Ligand SMILES: Cc1ncc(C[n+]2csc(CCOP(=O)(O)OP(=O)(O)O)c2C)c(N)n1
């Protein structure tokens with residue numbers, strides 16, 4: 335086997351069948367190895383968007399998403415996607431070609447230093463050689479999938495990729511996030527009670543705040559059972575949406591999206607907070623709660639973004655099960671109390687809605703009502719995301735895909751394409767702003783070429799609204815934040831997709847209810863009235 339083949343064999347052994355990328359001269363051997371193995375290569379319109387597909391692959395499957403670039407401009411184009419995976423905590427192997435090793439130290443054309451570029455946005459940056467490739471692949475897979483998951487960047491130089499490998503034995507490291515029978519470790523400040531069961535039993539107003547690490551640990555069922563047993567409301571961070579079905583009577587909302595002040599006020603009523611797999615990367619402002627907190631996670635609370643007097647570190651689901659068994663039934667909150675809170679949340683969510691217009695919340699509501707429960711949604715970044723993050727009802731983990739660590743525009747359409755490739759039978763919706771779509775609209779052509787059929791719903795407001803609102807909050811004029819309208823129907827058709835512009839909720843409904851092609855995306859440009867954003871944010 336040559337070096338590329340060893341890499342490919344490792345990917346295949348890890349259950350990975352898709353590589354997203356864009357080729358260049360030094361990656362030809364790698365492509366050929368992938369082809370011979372029967373892998374699928376998804377040619378994005380650029381490395382950055384292919385990398386975002388790889389990120390969504392990781393978010394959906396738990397396996398590392400793999401993306402490929404050439405040297406120089408290909409590698410630099412990958413940066414955004416690798417940073418995305420880093421701050422969104424997604425396992426990823428990003429592989430870039432490079433000039434031959436003997437020329438790299440002095441040659442300049444297209445040569446950039448991958449280690450320096452990727453080291454601040456990766457868990458590890460490395461390079462393969464024929465006599466190290468199997469070892470490097472084991473280490474790369476282990477690092478990418480170990481908590482917190484993230485990207486590893488691998489350089490495979492032109493004089494290495496086709497060379498016979500002497501390190502070629504394929505043997506996988508453990509990669510599952512969940513560890514069985516792992517005895518938790520307890521750390522405390524020593525200032526107060528260190529028995530979490532006593533703390534929970536003594537509390538009158540416990541609450542749970544769950545985050546993305548609980549998704550990696552597949553702790554959703556254990557979380558719901560604990561909340562039910564102790565009668566405790568649960569708030570989720572956006573990347574953890576779906577851990578508890580959002581029609582559950584104990585579900586209390588999503589943090590740091592629309593209505594964030596209301597959710598923080600609610601959390602402030604707790605007399606004990608269980609922070610379960612909560613990752614501070616999703617906070618948009620410093621932690622302001624002054625509530626005794628127990629940190630439950632696979633890693634210690636080394637961020638110190640919030641303080642916890644007690645840390646229980648181990649398998650999250652195992653810890654939650656043990657707490658539930660030890661606490662027994664507590665019934666701390668009545669369903670009515672949580673229902674009242676949710677009623678208030680709903681009122682807040684609709685603030686600024688004017689009947690007769692296409693309010694952003696109308697778009698979310700109509701799509702949610704018509705699409706099935708198991709729909710996978712990818713949302714882009716902007717004002718629309720804040721409403722979708724709160725208002726899109728999610729019933730299963732990994733069904734709301736979002737970039738909320740790096741919060742990079744342009745994520746949603748590539749993510750929706752990846753979702754369709756992985757789950758062709760499931761409905762997939764990409765919600766995006768007009769600014770975010772403009773960054774990646776070439777991917778519409780890619781989706782049509784792949785014959786996948788995500789629904790692409792564009793919030794058209796001719797504005798980078800989220801930033802325009804920041805200007806108006808300072809009484810500055812809109813400057814550098816307005817964008818010319820794009821005819822979404824014509825754009826879609828030029829890209830081999832179907833497309834339609836709608837300017838009423840009724841027409842949006844009838845498009846969603848109508849028949850549509852199964853082999854290409856449908857782009858719906860919705861002319862929204864952004865006044866509701868201004869009323870809320
Ligand atoms: C790659 C990137 N560039 C810039 C930003 C800063 N930013 C956040 S939201 C936003 C506006 C997004 O506009 P649009 O996609 O039209 O969504 P809207 O806010 O109008 O709903 C910008 C520029 C970002 N998050 N990501």
Ligand SMILES: [Mg+2]
Nearest residue numbers: 767768797799
């Ligand atoms: Mg916009």
